[in-house]
Amino acid sequence: MDSDQSVVDPAVTATADDIAAMRIRGAATIADAAAAALATQAERSDAATPAAFERDLRAGARELYETRPTAVSLPNALRYVLRGMEGETVSALRSSTIDAAETFRAELEQAQSKLGEIGANRLRDGDVVMTHCHSTDALACIEAALESGTAVEAIIKETRPRKQGHITAQRLRELGVPVTLIVDNAARRYLDETDHVLVGADSIAADGSVINKIGTSGLAVNARERGVPVMVAAQTIKLHPDTMTGQTVAIEMRAETEVLSADERTAIGGDADEMPPLRVENPAFDVTPPRYVDAIVTERGQFPPESIVTLMRELFGETTAEPWDG
Numbered sequence: 565m566d567s568d569q570s571v572v573d574p575a576v577t578a579t580a581d582d583i584a585a586m587r588i589r590g591a592a593t594i595a596d597a598a599a600a601a602l603a604t605q606a607e608r609s610d611a612a613t614p615a616a617f618e619r620d621l622r623a624g625a626r627e628l629y630e631t632r633p634t635a636v637s638l639p640n641a642l643r644y645v646l647r648g649m650e651g652e653t654v655s656a657l658r659s660s661t662i663d664a665a666e667t668f669r670a671e672l673e674q675a676q677s678k679l680g681e682i683g684a685n686r687l688r689d690g691d692v693v694m695t696h697c698h699s700t701d702a703l704a705c706i707e708a709a710l711e712s713g714t715a716v717e718a719i720i721k722e723t724r725p726r727k728q729g730h731i732t733a734q735r736l737r738e739l740g741v742p743v744t745l746i747v748d749n750a751a752r753r754y755l756d757e758t759d760h761v762l763v764g765a766d767s768i769a770a771d772g773s774v775i776n777k778i779g780t781s782g783l784a785v786n787a788r789e790r791g792v793p794v795m796v797a798a799q800t801i802k803l804h805p806d807t808m809t810g811q812t813v814a815i816e817m818r819a820e821t822e823v824l825s826a827d828e829r830t831a832i833g834g835d836a837d838e839m840p841p842l843r844v845e846n847p848a849f850d851v852t853p854p855r856y857v858d859a860i861v862t863e864r865g866q867f868p869p870e871s872i873v874t875l876m877r878e879l880f881g882e883t884t885a886e887p888w889d890g
């Protein structure tokens with residue numbers, strides 16, 4: 565039977581749509597949602613044969629995979645769950661897949677809280693932390709610090725164009741952290757008042773480069789110039805195994821309308837024939853070279869970025885396949 569006959573559950577398609585539209589966003593949350601969607605596919609599949617079941621699961625994984633290209637946690641999650649799909653019967657395949665998804669999700673949560681405890685050790689009472697975007701891994705460090713009685717304050721970059729800084733501001737205020745919200749362009753000025761830059765990651769490359777929300781690299785360069793340490797909070801699921809063999813991480817380009825509305829485009833001349841063309845570019849992520857990063861904090865400990873490849877080899881070996889290739 566060919567793959568055209570696979571059946572993807574509507575719940576998987578709905579999750580894929582939510583990820584693509586960023587109603588589900590952030591690398592760890594995307595991974596969690598993708599694993600949950602595969603569990604739902606496994607639960608609801610009415611495939612009559614083991615081959616049909618496996619084909620449906622792989623088709624679901626492919627649909628989820630194609631939503632956003634930069635956060636490696638997504639293919640890492642899909643690979644984990646599909647590798648757990650074992651058995652000779654549909655029923656065995658179903659239960660092993662559901663178990664794998666549940667284990668993955670539980671480990672994700674545990675990794676984040678472990679990472680938080682490790683990251684919290686870098687923070688001292690009264691420290692001011694500058695954040696960029698909204699990272700649940702980064703927030704886990706602040707949360708763990710607060711739980712152990714270390715008070716911190718936060719300077720939060722707005723993070724244009726989608727203003728994920730607002731989510732960070734809300735979460736930190738809910739935790740009782742005093743927050744100063746700034747526009748992205750004010751970051752360098754406020755680095756003088758900052759003790760740590762704390763960001764998350766969508767992917768970490770074998771050379772220790774950190775791929776995170778656009779603007780992270782400029783922030784890190786400025787922080788180095790001002791002598792402010794840059795701490796990246798990233799579970800090992802953010803390690804990008806394919807970069808060990810030289811593959812680069814795809815940077816997602818998003819819609820023009822996130823930057824410039826149709827009315828704004830018209831106001832600056834639109835597409836009038838007498839005007840030269842106007843192109844709007846909206847890369848969602850950038851690459852921070854390892855020399856601007858002081859520490860990558862994972863659930864396995866904290867690492868100088870240049871040594872992360874050792875952990876990557878230990879966890880992933882030298883090669884990986886597409887998630888649906890097992």
Ligand SMILES: O=C(COP(=O)(O)O)[C@H](O)[C@H](O)COP(=O)(O)O
Binds near residue numbers: 591696702764776
């Ligand atoms: O860049 C972003 C989110 O980008 P987007 O909003 O475009 O998804 C976050 O810093 C990382 O995904 C880490 O988040 P987490 O630590 O929660 O995995």
